[in-house]
Amino acid sequence: MLAYTVRKFLFSLVVLFFASITIFGLVSLGPDPLVELKNNPRIPAEDVRRITEIYGLDKSLPERYIIWVGGLLQGDLGYSFKQQSDVTDLIVPRIWPTILLMGSSLIFTVMIAIPFGVYSAIKKYSLVDNAGTFLSFVGYSMPSFWLGLILQLTLGVYLTGWAGMRIFYTSGMTSPGGGGLVDLLQHLTLPVLTLSAISIASYSRFQRSAMLDVLSADYLRTARAKGLSRRSVYLKHALRNALVPVVTVIALDMGVLLGGAVITETVFAWPGLGFLLADSLYKGDYNVAQGLLIISAVLIVFFNYVADIAYSVLDPRISYG
Amino acid sequence: MVEHDRTTLGAGAQDNAAEPSVEEYVKVRGRTQREIIWRRFRRHRLAMASGVFLVLLYLAALATPAIVPYEYDEIDYAAINQGPSLEHPMGTDRLGRDELTRVLYGGRVSLVVGLGVGVFSTLIGAAVGIFSGYYGRAVDTALMSFTDFMLTLPFIPLILVLGSIFNFTPASITLALVILLWMNMARLVRGGVLSVREQEYVLAARAIGVSDSRIMLRHVLPNVVGVMVVQATLTVALAIILESTVSFLGFGIQPPTPSWGNMLTDARSTMTQQPWLTWFPGMMIVITALCVNFLGDGLRDALDPKAVE
Numbered sequence: 148m149l150a151y152t153v154r155k156f157l158f159s160l161v162v163l164f165f166a167s168i169t170i171f172g173l174v175s176l177g178p179d180p181l182v183e184l185k186n187n188p189r190i191p192a193e194d195v196r197r198i199t200e201i202y203g204l205d206k207s208l209p210e211r212y213i214i215w216v217g218g219l220l221q222g223d224l225g226y227s228f229k230q231q232s233d234v235t236d237l238i239v240p241r242i243w244p245t246i247l248l249m250g251s252s253l254i255f256t257v258m259i260a261i262p263f264g265v266y267s268a269i270k271k272y273s274l275v276d277n278a279g280t281f282l283s284f285v286g287y288s289m290p291s292f293w294l295g296l297i298l299q300l301t302l303g304v305y306l307t308g309w310a311g312m313r314i315f316y317t318s319g320m321t322s323p324g325g326g327g328l329v330d331l332l333q334h335l336t337l338p339v340l341t342l343s344a345i346s347i348a349s350y351s352r353f354q355r356s357a358m359l360d361v362l363s364a365d366y367l368r369t370a371r372a373k374g375l376s377r378r379s380v381y382l383k384h385a386l387r388n389a390l391v392p393v394v395t396v397i398a399l400d401m402g403v404l405l406g407g408a409v410i411t412e413t414v415f416a417w418p419g420l421g422f423l424l425a426d427s428l429y430k431g432d433y434n435v436a437q438g439l440l441i442i443s444a445v446l447i448v449f450f451n452y453v454a455d456i457a458y459s460v461l462d463p464r465i466s467y468g
Numbered sequence: 469m470v471e472h473d474r475t476t477l478g479a480g481a482q483d484n485a486a487e488p489s490v491e492e493y494v495k496v497r498g499r500t501q502r503e504i505i506w507r508r509f510r511r512h513r514l515a516m517a518s519g520v521f522l523v524l525l526y527l528a529a530l531a532t533p534a535i536v537p538y539e540y541d542e543i544d545y546a547a548i549n550q551g552p553s554l555e556h557p558m559g560t561d562r563l564g565r566d567e568l569t570r571v572l573y574g575g576r577v578s579l580v581v582g583l584g585v586g587v588f589s590t591l592i593g594a595a596v597g598i599f600s601g602y603y604g605r606a607v608d609t610a611l612m613s614f615t616d617f618m619l620t621l622p623f624i625p626l627i628l629v630l631g632s633i634f635n636f637t638p639a640s641i642t643l644a645l646v647i648l649l650w651m652n653m654a655r656l657v658r659g660g661v662l663s664v665r666e667q668e669y670v671l672a673a674r675a676i677g678v679s680d681s682r683i684m685l686r687h688v689l690p691n692v693v694g695v696m697v698v699q700a701t702l703t704v705a706l707a708i709i710l711e712s713t714v715s716f717l718g719f720g721i722q723p724p725t726p727s728w729g730n731m732l733t734d735a736r737s738t739m740t741q742q743p744w745l746t747w748f749p750g751m752m753i754v755i756t757a758l759c760v761n762f763l764g765d766g767l768r769d770a771l772d773p774k775a776v777e
Contacts, residue, residue, distance in 0.1 A: 162620050169621065177633045284765075288757035290709045292716050293750035296736060304740050406624030410713055424625055425717055428632040436629050443622035451620060 148459070155455050159448045166444040167219075171212050174437045180204070180228045202228065224438035229430055234438040237427075238420065244320055245419030248412070249404050251335060252342035253397070260347045261393065264354025265386060268362060279351060286348020291407070295341040295414035302337060318416035338415040342407060346400070353396055358389040391461045395454045402450030405443040508770040515766020518759035525756065529576045538566040540573040540726050549742055559744040561734065570726045571748055577638050577715075577727040578708050578756065584642040585649060585707035590700045592646065593653025597692075598684050600654065601661025612658065615651045623648040627710070631719030641720055645707050653699050660692030694771035701764030705757040712753050728753050 179185070181204065184195050199205050203214060218225060224234035267276040303317035316322070316334045361367065362385055370384045408421030416422065420439060427435035499507070510516055528535065544564035552559045558567035600611040630636075630644050664670060665688065673683050714720035715729025723730055728749040735745035 162617050165617055166621060170626075173626070173629065173633075177629075284758060284761055285754070288705060288709070288754050288761055290713050290716075290750070290753055290757075292713055293732065293746075293753060296732065296739065296746055296750065300739055300743055300746060403622065403624075406622055409624055409628065410717070413717060424628065428628055428719065431632075433629075433633075436625075436632075440622060440625050440629065443625050444620065447620050447622055 151459065152456060155452055159452045163444065163448050166448070167216060167441060168212070170437060170440045170444065171208075171215060174433050174440070175208055175211075177433045178431065180433065202226070219441065224441070225434050227427075227432055227434040229427075229432040229434070234435050237423065237435055238438060238442070241418060241420045241423045244417060245405075245408050245412070245421065248335065248338055248342070248417055248419060249401075249408065252339040252346070253401075255339055256343045256346040256350055257397070259343070260350035261354050261390075263347070264351040264393075265358050265381070265389070267351065267355040268358035268389075269381060271359065276355075279355075283348040283352045286345050289345060291341055291345055292410050292414050294344060295338070295411060298337045298341055299414070302340075320418055338411050338417055341411050341414070350393065350396070354389065354393050357392045358385060361385045361389045364388075388462075391458065394461065395458045398450050398454035398457055400450075401453075402447035403443075405439070405446060505770045509766050512766035512769055514762045515769075518762035519766070522756070522759050522763065525575065525759075526579055528572060529579050532569075532572045532576060536566075536569045536572060538569040540570050541565065541724050542569075549738075551742075552744055558748045559742070561742070561745055562738065567745060567748060570731060571728070571752055574726040574728045574731055574749060575752060575756075577721055577725070578711055578753070581638055581642050581645070581711045582704045582708040582756075582760070585645045586700045586704035588642070588646045589650040589703050590653055590696060593650040593699075594657050594689075594692075594696060596650070596654040597657025597659075598661055598688065601658040602665060602680070602684055602688060604665075608658075611654070615654050618648075619651045621648070624710075627714055628717060628719050631714055635722065636714070636720050638721060641711055641714065642707075645710060649703055649707065653696065653703065656695050656699050657692050660695050661688055664688055664691045694768070697771060698764050698768045701760050701767065705760040705764075708753065708757050708760070 181195065181199060181202075184190055184198060196205075203211060206214070215225060222235065224238065226232075227234050227237060230237065263279060267273075267279050270276055299317040302315050306315065307313050314333065315336050317337060320331070320334050322330050322334075367380065367384055370380045375384075405420055405424075408419055409424050410421070411417070412419045412421035413425045420442070424436060424439045427433075427439070542565060544560070544566075546564065547556070547560050548564040549562055550556055550560045550564075556566050556568065558571060560566055561570070596611050596615065600608045600615075627644055627648060631641070634640060636644065670683060670687055673687050678687075711720060712727065712729035712732070715727045716732050718730075718733060720729055721727040723734070731749045732746060735742065735749070739746050
C-alpha cells in the first residue's frame with residue numbers, strides 16, 4: 148500500500164512537471180507583454196531595454212522557466228505587467244468566492260443526485276427512472292452558460308416582475324454595502340442551480356449504475372434471503388459499496404472545478420477565480436492566466452491522486468500492484 | 469471527468485416484444501449482420517427521429533445560402549428588434565438581421581466543428597488505442613502515460629487561453645478540440661483491443677502469418693467499432709457544446725461570422741427586451757446535442773454484439 152501511494156505520488160510530480168512546461172510554453176507563444184511600450188515612439192529604446200531587463204524578459208526561455216518554477220515553489224505566481232501587481236495578490240481574494248460557490252453546489256448536487264440515483268436503481272424502468280434518464284440526456288446536452296442565461300431571464304427577471312420584488316439576483320456576490328446571509332443566498336441561488344443541474348444529471352445516473360451493479364451481487368441475495376429488512380439491505384449492504392465509485396468521481400470532478408467555474412462565474416459576474424481568468428484574458432493579461440492555469444493543473448493532479456488513493460482505501464478488492 | 473452513464477431509453481420496448489412465431493424465427497436466422505443492426509436501430513424511435521432531424525439539419529446547413537431569403541449580415545433598419553412573425557420566424561436583432569438566417573449560418577459552424585472533432589478525434593484516439601493495446605509493453609506504457617498526462621491538463625482554461633492567443637477560426641478550433649478530446653477514445657479502444665487480443669482467432673491469424681496491420685484492421689478493429697461509434701457521438705455533442713461555450717465567452721468564432729455561441733453573447737445585453745434572441749440559438753444547441761446523444765444511444769443498442777435478436 149505504501150509503495151503504491153509513493154509511486155502514484157512520484158508519477159503525479161512527473162505529470163506536474165510536464166504540465167508546467169506545456170503551460171509555460173503555451174503562454175510564451177502569446178503576445179509580448181511589453182509590446183505597448185515598444186510601440187510607443189516617446190519611450191526611448193534605452194528605457195525599454197532597462198524595463199525588459201528588470202522583468203527578466205531578456206533572458207532565454209529555459210532560464211525564464213526555471214525562474215518561474217522557482218517562484219512557484221515559494222508561492223510566488225509571478226508579476227502582472229498589465230495590472231502592476233503580484234499575481235498572487237490578485238488571485239488570493241478570489242479563492243473564497245469560488246470555494247463558496249463550488250462547495251454549495253457540490254453539497255446541493257450530492258443531496259439531490261445520490262438519493263435520486265439510488266431510487267432510480269431500486270425502481271428500475273419505473274416512470275421516475277425513465278423521466279430521470281430523459282432529463283439526464285437533456286442535462287448532458289445543455290451548455291451551462293445558456294442554462295445560466297435562461298435562469299437569469301426566468302427566475303431573475305420574470306420572477307421579479309411577477310412577484311413585484313427582487314427574489315434572486317443575477318450577478319455579483321453581494322449587494323453594494325453588503326446585506327448579510329439572506330442577500331448572499333439571493334445571489335448564490337442561480338449560479339448554484341446552474342452548476343448543479345448538469346452535475347445532478349451525470350451523478351444521479353452514475354449512482355444509479357453503481358447501485359445496479361451492486362444490487363445484482365450474490366452477497367445481496369444472501370442478505371435478502373436471510374430475511375433482512377429492505378431498508379437494511381439497500382442502505383446498509385448496497386449503498387455502502389455503491390458509493391465508492393461515486394466518491395471517486397466526485398474527487399476527480401473537484402479537480403476540474405476551475406473549468407466549470409470559468410463559465411458560470413463569467414455569466415453571473417461571480418468574483419471568483421474563474422471570472423478572474425476570463426477577465427484577465429479579456430485584458431490580455433497572460434501573467435495572471437498562466438498562474439491560474441498552473442493552479443488548475445495542480446488541483447487536477449492533486450484530486451486525481453486523492454481519487455486513486457481513496458479508491459484503493461475504500462475498495463479492498465483493488466490491488467496495489 | 470464523469471463518464472456518462474448512458475442508460476438505454478429503448479430498453480423497455482425490447483423487453484415487451486412479442487415472442488416471434490416459427491416463420492419469423494426462421495427469417496431472423498437468415499438476416500445478415502447489417503440487417504440485424506438496422507432492425508435494432510429502427511426499434512429505438514427516439515434515435516431514429518434524432519437521426520432524421522440531424523440529416524435534415526445538415527442538409528439545411530449545406531444549402532443555407534440557397535434556401536434563405538436574407539443574408540446573415542443583411543441589415544434592415546426598418547425591421548429592428550422584431551419578435552417572431554411569419555416574415556421573420558425567429559424575429560430580428562438590433563440591426564434588423566433575420567434571426568432564422570443567422571441561426572442557420574451559425575449552425576454551419578457548430579455542425580462542421582462537431583463533425584470534424586468527432587471524426588478526427590476518433591481517428592487519432594483509435595490509432596493510439598490500437599497500437600497501445602496490440603503491441604503492449606513499452607509502447608503501451610509510453611502511449612498511455614501520454615494519454616493520462618493529456619487528461620490531466622485543465623482543458624477548459626487551456627482552450628480559452630488558446631483561443632485568446634490564436635483567434636480561432638472554425639478550422640483551428642476544431643484542431644484545438646481534437647487535441648484536447650481524443651484521449652477517452654484512445655482508452656476505450658485500448659481496453660477493447662486488450663480484451664480481444666488474446667482470443668484464439670487472433671492467435672490463429674498470427675499463426676498462419678497474417679501481418680500485424682492486417683490483423684489490426686480485419687480482426688481487432690471490427691470488435692471495437694461499436695464502442696468507437698458511441699464514443700464518437702458523445703464527442704460530437706461535447707464539441708458542439710464546447711465550441712458554443714468558447715464562442716460565447718468571446719474566445720471562439722468572432723463576429724461578423726455568426727455562430728450559436730457568439731449570437732448569444734450579443735443577445736445577452738438585451739435579453740430582457742428581446743428574449744427570443746436568447747431562446748432560439750440556445751435551443752438549437754440543446755436540440756442538436758440532444759439528437760446526437762440519442763443517436764449514440766440508439767447506435768449503442770444496435771451495435772451491441774452481446775444483445776440477442
